[in-house]
Amino acid sequence: MLLEQVRIFLEQYTAENKLAQSYVEERLQQFTAAGAVDYTIEEMDYALKLAWRNSNKCIGRLFWKSLHTFDRRHLKTAQEIYEALLAHIDYATNGGKIRSTISVFDPSVRIWNHQLIRYAGYKTANEIIGDPASVEFTQKCQELGWQGAGGRFDVLPLVIQVGDAAPVVFDIPKTHILEVELRHPTLEWFRELGLKWYAVPMISDMKVEIGGLDFVSVPFNGWYMGTEIGARNLADSERYNMLPIIAEKMGLDTSKNMTLWQDYALVELNRAVLYSYKEDGVSIVDHHTAVEQFLLFEKQEQQAGREVTGNWAWLLPPMSPATAAIYHRPMDNTKHKPFYRYQQAPYQ
Numbered sequence: 001m002l003l004e005q006v007r008i009f010l011e012q013y014t015a016e017n018k019l020a021q022s023y024v025e026e027r028l029q030q031f032t033a034a035g036a037v038d039y040t041i042e043e044m045d046y047a048l049k050l051a052w053r054n055s056n057k058c059i060g061r062l063f064w065k066s067l068h069t070f071d072r073r074h075l076k077t078a079q080e081i082y083e084a085l086l087a088h089i090d091y092a093t094n095g096g097k098i099r100s101t102i103s104v105f106d107p108s109v110r111i112w113n114h115q116l117i118r119y120a121g122y123k124t125a126n127e128i129i130g131d132p133a134s135v136e137f138t139q140k141c142q143e144l145g146w147q148g149a150g151g152r153f154d155v156l157p158l159v160i161q162v163g164d165a166a167p168v169v170f171d172i173p174k175t176h177i178l179e180v181e182l183r184h185p186t187l188e189w190f191r192e193l194g195l196k197w198y199a200v201p202m203i204s205d206m207k208v209e210i211g212g213l214d215f216v217s218v219p220f221n222g223w224y225m226g227t228e229i230g231a232r233n234l235a236d237s238e239r240y241n242m243l244p245i246i247a248e249k250m251g252l253d254t255s256k257n258m259t260l261w262q263d264y265a266l267v268e269l270n271r272a273v274l275y276s277y278k279e280d281g282v283s284i285v286d287h288h289t290a291v292e293q294f295l296l297f298e299k300q301e302q303q304a305g306r307e308v309t310g311n312w313a314w315l316l317p318p319m320s321p322a323t324a325a326i327y328h329r330p331m332d333n334t335k336h337k338p339f340y341r342y343q344q345a346p347y348q
């Protein structure tokens, strides 16, 4: 029952922000009188920070208090939503000194993108050009009239749907897109691979339930942990599959596993990612530092008298997992609401 869940949320908000208990009754009466639940920006801001703090798969939660919230619940047209997304991208990017940011839109708005900035994937008869993870969404964009350049790193358009209206496709002007060209601190040939990645990861397809209300358009960004790019996006065989090519260039014996050529190539690719982002002044965290920050987060939470929950499998970096202190102990994966969660894609 909605008002019961709203009460639970308001009680947590009141307790953690040291407000008078009467605040809960006042707000419930206002919602009942208005016949609708309309959270204040302060209540929304707290809820979105709390949802981040409760997201068990996130290793970056130490900084949960520094999330910047943009309240865009009043925007109604695709055009003004597009402009708000560009403003989010600019504010978050901040010339490379990335700011963790979230924008919250009216529940009638849906963003069809997985991330605000991501590369297209073009499936042809015998190969995929670009990011294989984007093939389905790229085809959707083409059905909606988008013409991609057919390259390895074409930024996809924003696809915004309001209510039941047809989705609207908007290109992101290059001036809003910060990217990092990848080079290696000592391997001079690395740059010739022509690899690059975008600076800011901005997830735009998750939802958050706050006191029984579903907010289905809450694009949020942080900064990358290097392994996401170097150990997954550019390394996975079903993504950019760069390990064999890098191993070849390194002159490694790739004919048998025992030479650990994949592991050698993996380390150099990840060193290139961290080195390039650092040199370009773009925020990034290596997986060792990220684990140390998570340990600090755990300590901070315990000092606040809160139990820390986490998804052990997801919190372990995909590279050298046993170097992470959390590898050696179990973790409580209890789910506390609110938290960010998956939802059905609007086009499936």
Ligand code: HEM
Residues within 6 Å of the ligand: 048, 052, 055, 057, 058, 059, 060, 061, 063, 067, 100, 101, 102, 220, 221, 222, 223, 224, 225, 228, 285, 290, 314, 340, 341
């Ligand atoms: C500030 C820097 C941040 C870093 C370095 C970071 C790091 C990560 C990493 C590495 C993952 C795993 C992603 C994967 O394996 O695909 C993750 C997951 C997640 N993060 Fe964070 N994060 C940060 C900020 C945030 C923020 C600001 C939010 C939301 C407000 C957030 C919410 C989440 C959620 C919901 C997941 C799970 C996604 C899923 O279930 O697919 N993170 N984070």
Ligand SMILES: N/C(=N/c1cccc(CO[C@@H]2CCNC2)c1)c1cccs1
Residues within 6 Å of the ligand: 201, 202, 203, 220, 221, 222, 223, 224, 225, 228
């Ligand atoms: N560094 C990040 N990494 C991710 C955080 C959440 C999700 C993802 C991508 O998740 C995909 C779906 C499951 N694995 C890939 C990446 C952040 C994105 C937005 C804020 S921080």
